[in-house]
Amino acid sequence: MIRIETLRKAYKTIEALKGVTLRVHEGEIFAYLGPNGAGKTTTIRILTGLTKLTSGKAFLNGFNIETETLSAKRQFGLVPQSANLDQELTVFENLDVHGRLFHMPRQDRREKIDELLGYIDLLDRKGTPAKQLSGGMKRRVMIARALVHSPRILFLDEPTVGLDASIRRRIWALIKQIQQSGATIFLTTHYIEEAEFLADRVAFLDEGAIVAIDTPRHLISRIGAWAIDRVLDGEMKTHYFKSQHDAGSYITEQKDSFSLRRVNLEDAFLALTGKKVK
Structure with missing residues (x-):
């Protein structure tokens, strides 16, 4: 579902990615782990069209992100690190705007939004302005927003950062539910137990290069x-x-x-x- 071939990204004298190659299979949760500055967010920005690659190739569901950009962008939903809901709009309006951007018919948008708000247990907050939501609620709404257009791939960049342990576990359950619906999930996180619990496979990234890819169990059993x-x-x-x-x-x-x-x-x-x- 995600294919990256010798991906490189250089910023003047800094090489953020040094020939990264990997495959993410359909329907799996793939965790991309590393310390700050390893190149995790740079990879996601390239895969989602927010940053140009220096060299290499990347494909989302078979679409080349450089030569088939629009088709590639239709394949994914993105939940960034920072909360970026429109604070003055209601929960429904935030999701509705997203559906409009993907040219979804009005009735389809309304049905999908109600389905997703039920899915994240926030249907009763449909008319609530985003600024009145708790941090955990905002994070769930951001995940629902990314799913409005029914993407095949979901990018989660630090999806539970700053949330307390009980809310993190509620988000974990939601992520597992999303996987069961057939989506492929590409996850970055600094919470090691999060990756250990959620991921089918893990890639360790260090200084722009992958040092290991395997299941959590196999990586642990090595030592x-x-x-x-x-x-x-x-x-x-x-x-x-x-x-x-x-x-x-x-x-x-x-x-x-x-x-x-x-x-x-x-x-x-x-x-x-x-x-x-x-």
């Missing part, structure tokens, strides 16, 4: 199943073990304090790059 964290000389040291028995054997030899936990996706990223997802 172990259990981790022991210890603070030595003011620094956190982590040791990885394939089994809880191996970790227990190590613990019996230690005299200082430690914590035992399951290995997570951030451990896998840290082992590959020496950096944290942040």
Whole structure:
């Protein structure tokens, strides 16, 4: 559904993307992870036509984003990092404007908007101005807006940033529902547990290059199943073990304090790059 071939983007002397190649399959949730400045948002901006690529090729549902731009743009919906609803318009009006931009007939727009507002459990807020909504409600409306024209692909750029844990989990449930409807979802996030819970596959991006692509389970299993964290000389040291028995054997030899936990996706990223997802 998304195909990228040796994608490069340079800003004067800075090379933001260094020959990225990847495939995102139809109907999967694909998480694109990396630290700030890795090139995540640049990739999304190129795929959505907001930034010109320097070289390489990219296709959305088979349409070349450079030579078949309009057809490519009809394939996706976009939920950006920052809330960009029109604050003076109602929830319905925000979604209706989006439908008009895609030349949807009036009756089709109204039916789709009611369907989506029911889907995100905000039908009772249909006439509420956006400025009166909570942060979590605004995020759900932004996701619904991106779905008004029934796109095949949904880009979610930090969809739960700034939301508390309970609201994040409600958004996760919504994202899973959207996937079940057949959409392909391309997700960036700094919440590592979000990617671990949602994603079918994950790409680790570092300094404009992909260092690994695999399922979360396989990426984690590369380094172990259990981790022991210890603070030595003011620094956190982590040791990885394939089994809880191996970790227990190590613990019996230690005299200082430690914590035992399951290995997570951030451990896998840290082992590959020496950096944290942040």
